[in-house]
Amino acid sequence: xxxxxxxxxxxxxxxxxxxxxxxxxxxxxxxxxxxxxxxxxxxxxxxxxxxxxxxxxxxxxxxxxxxxxxxxxxxxxxxxxxxxxxxxxxxxxxxxxxxxxxxxxxxxxxxxxxxxxxxxxxxxxxxxxxx
Numbered sequence: 001x002x003x004x005x006x007x008x009x010x011x012x013x014x015x016x017x018x019x020x021x022x023x024x025x026x027x028x029x030x031x032x033x034x035x036x037x038x039x040x041x042x043x044x045x046x047x048x049x050x051x052x053x054x055x056x057x058x059x060x061x062x063x064x065x066x067x068x069x070x071x072x073x074x075x076x077x078x079x080x081x082x083x084x085x086x087x088x089x090x091x092x093x094x095x096x097x098x099x100x101x102x103x104x105x106x107x108x109x110x111x112x113x114x115x116x117x118x119x120x121x122x123x124x125x126x127x128x129x130x131x
Contacts, residue, residue, distance in 0.1 A: 038095055044098075046103065047102060059101075066084070077092060
């Protein structure tokens, strides 16, 4: 056994770097009040008034990454989870925090059932041409 108390075999990969468990990122929370609106296709958009979030000590690096990713192009919850390599549940909690801080807002894509039927649009165009 070595002097560090861990023995001769390591339980982690030296190349992986520091490991932060998902529950540590969310401070043990598994859900958020706005989570009911945060399904995989919900789109996260950075608020226009948000400037530099890196200077805010109350935000974790993951919060800052989410704001930065959504600044130029709105991202879905699924895209954020993939880009940040985090579980969807963690991303939902972090996005909920950012909604509370009014740094981002969440929009929902229009469900297909609420889209205008293509045949109605064709009828409108035909009617306009007939005028």
